[in-house]
Amino acid sequence: MVAWIDFVAVLLVLANLWLLGTSRLAVCIKAVAVQAVLLAVIGVLMNAGALGVRIVLVLAISTLVKAWLLPWLLRRAAREASVQREVEPLVGFTWSMMIGAALLGVCFVIARPLHLPRQVQAGILIPVAMFTIVTGLFMIVSRKNAITQVLGYLSMENGIYAFGAAFALREPLLVEMGVLLDVFVGVFVMGIAIYHISREFDHIDTDRLSVLRD
Amino acid sequence: MLVWTLILVPTLAGLAALFIRHNGLRRALLVATAAIHLVLTATCWSRPGALVVNDWLAIDEASLLFLTTTSVLFLAAAIYGAGFLRREAGHQAVDFEEGFLFDNLREATFTGCMLLFLATMTLVTASAHLGLVWVAMEATTLVSAPLITFHRHHRSLEATWKYLLICSVGIGLALMGNFCLAVAASFGSSGPVHLTIKALTAHAAELDPVWLKTAFIMALVGYGTKMGLAPLHTWLPDAHSEAPSMISALLSGALLNCAFLAILRMMAVLAAAGMGPFAADLMVLFGLLSMGVAAVFLIAQVDFKRLLAYSSVEHMGILSLGIGLGGMAGFGAMLHALNHSLTKAMLFLAAGNVLAVYKTKQIDKVCGMVKTVPVTAGLWLAGLLAITGSPPFGLFVSELAILRGALYSGHPVVATLYLIFLSTVFVALARTALRMTYGPAPQMTVQPVAHEPGWSVWPPALLGVATLALGLYVPDGLQDVLRQAARALGAP
Numbered sequence: 001m002v003a004w005i006d007f008v009a010v011l012l013v014l015a016n017l018w019l020l021g022t023s024r025l026a027v028c029i030k031a032v033a034v035q036a037v038l039l040a041v042i043g044v045l046m047n048a049g050a051l052g053v054r055i056v057l058v059l060a061i062s063t064l065v066k067a068w069l070l071p072w073l074l075r076r077a078a079r080e081a082s083v084q085r086e087v088e089p090l091v092g093f094t095w096s097m098m099i100g101a102a103l104l105g106v107c108f109v110i111a112r113p114l115h116l117p118r119q120v121q122a123g124i125l126i127p128v129a130m131f132t133i134v135t136g137l138f139m140i141v142s143r144k145n146a147i148t149q150v151l152g153y154l155s156m157e158n159g160i161y162a163f164g165a166a167f168a169l170r171e172p173l174l175v176e177m178g179v180l181l182d183v184f185v186g187v188f189v190m191g192i193a194i195y196h197i198s199r200e201f202d203h204i205d206t207d208r209l210s211v212l213r214d
Numbered sequence: 215m216l217v218w219t220l221i222l223v224p225t226l227a228g229l230a231a232l233f234i235r236h237n238g239l240r241r242a243l244l245v246a247t248a249a250i251h252l253v254l255t256a257t258c259w260s261r262p263g264a265l266v267v268n269d270w271l272a273i274d275e276a277s278l279l280f281l282t283t284t285s286v287l288f289l290a291a292a293i294y295g296a297g298f299l300r301r302e303a304g305h306q307a308v309d310f311e312e313g314f315l316f317d318n319l320r321e322a323t324f325t326g327c328m329l330l331f332l333a334t335m336t337l338v339t340a341s342a343h344l345g346l347v348w349v350a351m352e353a354t355t356l357v358s359a360p361l362i363t364f365h366r367h368h369r370s371l372e373a374t375w376k377y378l379l380i381c382s383v384g385i386g387l388a389l390m391g392n393f394c395l396a397v398a399a400s401f402g403s404s405g406p407v408h409l410t411i412k413a414l415t416a417h418a419a420e421l422d423p424v425w426l427k428t429a430f431i432m433a434l435v436g437y438g439t440k441m442g443l444a445p446l447h448t449w450l451p452d453a454h455s456e457a458p459s460m461i462s463a464l465l466s467g468a469l470l471n472c473a474f475l476a477i478l479r480m481m482a483v484l485a486a487a488g489m490g491p492f493a494a495d496l497m498v499l500f501g502l503l504s505m506g507v508a509a510v511f512l513i514a515q516v517d518f519k520r521l522l523a524y525s526s527v528e529h530m531g532i533l534s535l536g537i538g539l540g541g542m543a544g545f546g547a548m549l550h551a552l553n554h555s556l557t558k559a560m561l562f563l564a565a566g567n568v569l570a571v572y573k574t575k576q577i578d579k580v581c582g583m584v585k586t587v588p589v590t591a592g593l594w595l596a597g598l599l600a601i602t603g604s605p606p607f608g609l610f611v612s613e614l615a616i617l618r619g620a621l622y623s624g625h626p627v628v629a630t631l632y633l634i635f636l637s638t639v640f641v642a643l644a645r646t647a648l649r650m651t652y653g654p655a656p657q658m659t660v661q662p663v664a665h666e667p668g669w670s671v672w673p674p675a676l677l678g679v680a681t682l683a684l685g686l687y688v689p690d691g692l693q694d695v696l697r698q699a700a701r702a703l704g705a706p
Contacts, residue, residue, distance in 0.1 A: 117400045169396045178349030185356050209372040212452040
């Protein structure tokens, strides 16, 4: 089973690099949706022995929200703001990929000495989850477009979720659904803010939101 | 039952407010809900036995303290808000700084979000499960974001965007902290420990120390962003300066405290696991850093709402420092949280009055307030004296307690830095206060206001009286709660 999880983890790495290396918003949104689908596969593999109704339900709902509903919302926001691509990121796309590769290495180095509970059999999923989080953070600081930043936030959330999956952490149902609801409403509210920003400013470049300062 | 009512009343009222068409009815609902919430909170003080619902929801001493602060502030903000909304209703507003016209957010949405904001903050204080604390904390960000952009123009949108993104990412790190805590809790011989505070403190010895430390750092950075600890405070001055004044009062006096409480919950777990000193040192470090950064930005501040915002960063630093030092300083920090909230809310409401009359946030364009708005001028001066820790106000007592705590626990360097930062802030704020209230006669453009409406002066005045009373006498019942809160949270 670990071999299969490792395989999916490698796909997750590829999705992250894809996310870092492209300028087209539609492709970025797709990459984040792919992340969410891969997370669902990981969820199934990790629980392959005891796939109860509750786990399947939680996985189904979160995949539906993260791989379909949120991408749909973001595509709509991009259309409303008539933005197709991230034009001039603070860090170029080639450099982003190279920095991404370096970060991946760093995550493996950090994850190696981690002290793990005996029952955890996660293969390379732990460093890959960390890499997904770092990818998201890197997107948020290196991109100017508001929608790409939201995608960074989502990638970070996906990474945190993968981290939880790697340790087979069982949060109570209420908390798990609460977290999902917060992420959903969060992206929804950000989408509304993006809509108003694009109407007010005729652009959604967050580095040009710089009136307020000391 | 009582705890459920506390959460459900504002939730239902908030949802109802979204659909009520009649303006007067909706404003009455806002004030009535705030009053009911305060009455319910007051009953909590007399019925400590009825406050534990289960392992998930419970009101302990620390909850009670922060819940009461939130409730009192919300009532003040609701009364002020009802008047404010009546003044703003029905016409396009003109921007004070740049003179363009803009629309306001729909009043129903605004009122609804305000009530839901109360509900989520109540949930933060009443949660005894760290996962639930996280869910509630993130929910406060989401329902308060629309409140900041009530005046819908480019500056408030910028502030909202920064608030949403920075706080969501911050809180995301706190979620990572929760997961690390869950990993730390899965090493036990008797299976994983649930993330309720009760279970975690009871099985603290089984937690893995390295993962626990990682969890604390993540939570401190995450919730610290929301609390406004430097260097993660960057969203705070923008959001506080652009939000309507009663919302600034709630953000500063209630929301920051909620984030502080979330950090304290985590600290309690570390203390139970015997790692109190590790957490305490980090709190002292962040505390001093916040005070220092705030002092620097306060000296050259030209905008009076940003001035108050940076003062909040400073006071969050003081809270963090006090809790980190522990003992008497821990008690002082709890008292300080209460005092700061009351005073800062009073100041923000008074700032709202100044803004309405002078139509500017620039400190150097406001002068001679004594002649134009005498009551607000008195409140503003008293508030600024109080916030700098001058006697006889409550903050003097709590700041002194923290200083004594620092000296008795053998931290002379910390105590010295603390005093240097406090006096710098005092000079910066006192200069501003005197300029604005007295100063040369007002310009011709600002006519003296014949009558300042009751809704705009009574709420801040009563908050001021409360701060003054706490400076003169802290009731025994309150002292017990403060002491137990500081102890339960594991202040070493």
